[in-house]
Amino acid sequence: MSESIGLGLLIVGIAFDVVGCIGLVRLPDIYNRLQAATKCVTLGTCMILLSVVFYTGIGPISSKAVLCIWFVLLTSPTGAHAIARAAHRSGIRLWEGSFMDKYAEDHEGTEDKV
Amino acid sequence: MSVFIALLIFCTFLCLYRVGKGPTAPDRTVAIDILGTLVVGFAAIFSIITKKDIYMNIGISWALLSFIGTLALAKYLEGRGFDE
Amino acid sequence: MKRFLHFLILLVVWVMLTWSVHWQDLLVGFVVALLAEIMLGDIFPTGVVKVFYPRRFFWLVVYSVDFFWYVILANFDVAYRVLNIYLPIRPGIVKVRTRLKTDMARTFLANSITLTPGTLCVDFVGDHIYVHWINITSEDPEEETELIVRKFEKLLERIFE
Structure with missing residues (x-):
């Protein structure tokens, strides 16, 4: 019984991993890639680790x-946040089809100093 | 199980494609970060196959070290010192 | 009291890592946790201990369930957008305002925003958060705040404030 639950979690987790990596290749700019990759790969890896719990018992x-689930859940969004901020400060613009960029409007001049 | 490992290797190649092609440096950093999380998944699957806990040790250390590496790369991209 | 709780948390992590209650393992864990607490105890955030009051702990459990529901929704949202041929995205960075004051609550809020549907926290400046949103549906700052922040802010206020 617990092995079949583990197998189901494993299949769903790896499906999410694949979707996240396809998003990493398909989406147009760094911020969108960061969204898809961080969300999907974090939950996918957590599901794989949870299936380890069901396979091996206590x-x-x-x-x-x-x-490991706790560490991944805590560190992966923080890393994404750091990369997003670093990318914006180092002057990477949003994709041309983007709708608005309040951050660049508020920090107009500070980019040159950094 | 080998099907799952093959799918994860496929994921890894997608990430490596982004590392090689990625037009800017932050793109490559994102791909490396995701690669680190995928390695934790590999370690978990190996620990299911072999029923040994050494692979989970590798997974935990890899998760924490790849987080530190990502933070260092982000600081470097931002152009600041590491002590802030 | 605060330091003792930190020490207990470190010791529990050690026992989970080694998974043995032999006295030699416990002794090594004791020494390591004590050293870590003495050297690094003052950089731990101060709000952690508050969570262990019963009422706050209850709201923490409610928040966790809510959070996992939104994480799963977020993944299906991303899967829909990525696998669609036409890429239905409308990205941009918006600015929202938060009421939370303590560092711990803000950390949890930022991580929750990053893992929930379509949003990614970019920077914190004062009381404002800059959020990258993959599918902008409104242009009014109040409405954006309502959509992105409120659902977690209510619960986090009860836990950490």
């Missing part, structure tokens, strides 16, 4: 898997 492997 024990050393599953306790480490739970810790």
Whole structure:
């Protein structure tokens, strides 16, 4: 029973991973790529780690898997946030089809100083 | 299980495509970050196959180290020192 | 009291990593947690201990369930946008305002915004957050604030403020 739940979680998680990586290749600019890749790959990897818990039962492997889920959930959005801010400050513009950019409007002149 | 590993390797090649092609430096950084998270997935699948906990140790350390590497690259792109 | 709780959390992480209650392992964990707490204890955020009051803990559980529901919604949203041939995106950066004051609550808010449907936190300046939104539906700042921030802010206020 628990093995079939683990198998289901594994399939869904890897499907999300594939979708995230396709998004990384298809979407037009860095911010959109960051969105697709961060969300999908984070949840996909968490589901794979959760399926480890269902496959192996309570024990050393599953306790480490739970810790790893916690670390990935905590670090991956923070890394995405750091990359987005660094990209914007280093002067990467949004895609031409973008709708508005309040951040560049508010920080008009500060880009040259940095 | 080998089907899942093959799919993850496919994901890895998509990321490597973005590392090689990516027009700007932040694009490459994003791809490297995602590559680090995918390696954690590899480690999890290996620990399911072999039922050994050493692969989960690799996964935990890889997650934390790739986070530190991403932060360092982001700081470098921003053009600031590491002490802020 | 605060330092003792930090120490206990570190010790629990150690026990989960080694998965043994043999006295030698516990002794090494004790020493390592004590050293880490003495050297790095003052850079831990101060709001962590508040979470362990029963009422706040209850709201933390409610928040976690809510959060996971939105994460799963976000993934199906991204999958729909990526796999569609026409790429139905309308991206841009908007500016929203938050009421939260403490660092811990703001960290959780930023991470929640990043993992929920279509939004990515770019920068914090004072009380304002710049959010990259993949599919802008309105141009009014109030309405944007309502859509992006409010649903988490209400719960996070009860947990961390």
